[in-house]
Amino acid sequence: MKKAYVFPGQGAQFPGMGKESWDAHPQVRDWYAEADEILGFPLSKVMFEGTEEELKETKVTQPAIFVQSVVQARLAGDTFKPDAVAGHSLGEFSALVAAGALSFREGLQLVNERALAMQAACELTESTMAAIVGLDDEVVEKVCAEIDDVVVPANYNSPGQLVISGSLPGIQLAVEKLQAAGAKRALILAVGGAFHSPLMEPARERLAAAIKVASFTSPVCPIYQNVHASPESDPDCIRENLIAQLTAPVRWTQTIQNMFRDGLHEFVEVGGKGVILRGLIRRIEPSATCSAL
Numbered sequence: 001m002k003k004a005y006v007f008p009g010q011g012a013q014f015p016g017m018g019k020e021s022w023d024a025h026p027q028v029r030d031w032y033a034e035a036d037e038i039l040g041f042p043l044s045k046v047m048f049e050g051t052e053e054e055l056k057e058t059k060v061t062q063p064a065i066f067v068q069s070v071v072q073a074r075l076a077g078d079t080f081k082p083d084a085v086a087g088h089s090l091g092e093f094s095a096l097v098a099a100g101a102l103s104f105r106e107g108l109q110l111v112n113e114r115a116l117a118m119q120a121a122c123e124l125t126e127s128t129m130a131a132i133v134g135l136d137d138e139v140v141e142k143v144c145a146e147i148d149d150v151v152v153p154a155n156y157n158s159p160g161q162l163v164i165s166g167s168l169p170g171i172q173l174a175v176e177k178l179q180a181a182g183a184k185r186a187l188i189l190a191v192g193g194a195f196h197s198p199l200m201e202p203a204r205e206r207l208a209a210a211i212k213v214a215s216f217t218s219p220v221c222p223i224y225q226n227v228h229a230s231p232e233s234d235p236d237c238i239r240e241n242l243i244a245q246l247t248a249p250v251r252w253t254q255t256i257q258n259m260f261r262d263g264l265h266e267f268v269e270v271g272g273k274g275v276i277l278r279g280l281i282r283r284i285e286p287s288a289t290c291s292a293l
Contacts, residue, residue: 012272
């Protein structure tokens with residue numbers, strides 16, 4: 001059975017993350033020391049000892065999830081032999097490093113720049129996101145398109161579960177309209193901005209400058225990228241898709257459907273608590289085999 005390794009994004013953090021690996025594997029301490037040096041602050045201390053609130057800071061969350069995910073993949077060693085990889089939003093960077101398309105140093109530098117750029121973009125406009133449950137994607141898309149403000153689908157997480165993103169008044173109006181349309185749940189999320197929307201354009205431009213000078217190589221296996229949910233191995237195409245990702249929706253439902261169609265029926269979640277993506281995958285493809293590192 002062909003195996004895919006999948007990497008979670010923001011929301012997979014938890015207090016004490018990475019500490020178990022630190023205690024059990026001496027080589028892990030060198031990897032975390034390198035991460036602290038690259039970032040210029042003690043990320044490992046925040047991960048191991050920080051509170052839930054401290055871990056929610058974007059400048060901490062994104063590097064923390066990235067580092068933990070890559071460490072878990074490295075610890076798998078010879079058993080980490082994917083036929084394909086994919087990552088949800090931020091997780092795409094973890095997937096690229098684990099698959100050899102980016103070095104750990106450059107991957108973490110890009111993730112750090114991404115976090116700072118997104119935080120700066122969030123401060124420009126009052127914006128947010130909302131989770132919509134129980135409606136067909138087409139219904140949500142139609143309602144978003146009818147609103148005279150920035151409101152777009154941001155995360156196609158699973159059938160009947162879509163996250164929208166946009167200005168605060170636009171999202172508030174969308175939630176009202178989607179509840180009236182029959183949504184089982186339409187909940188504004190406690191996030192700092194409109195990720196994966198046109199409001200992230202300043203962040204996309206800033207991150208693009210860093211991505212364009214980073215060294216990308218061919219990964220050991222195809223990566224199914226968020227922007228088109230299709231396999232990619234060409235470094236130049238990977239680079240351009242990564243740049244586009246900040247303002248484009250995460251097509252996770254379509255990614256898993258395409259992977260399953262391509263014969264990838266076993267999925268291994270790497271990073272976080274190992275439960276976020278497995279739950280989504282089971283809803284997308286119930287017959288898939290799911291596990292976690």
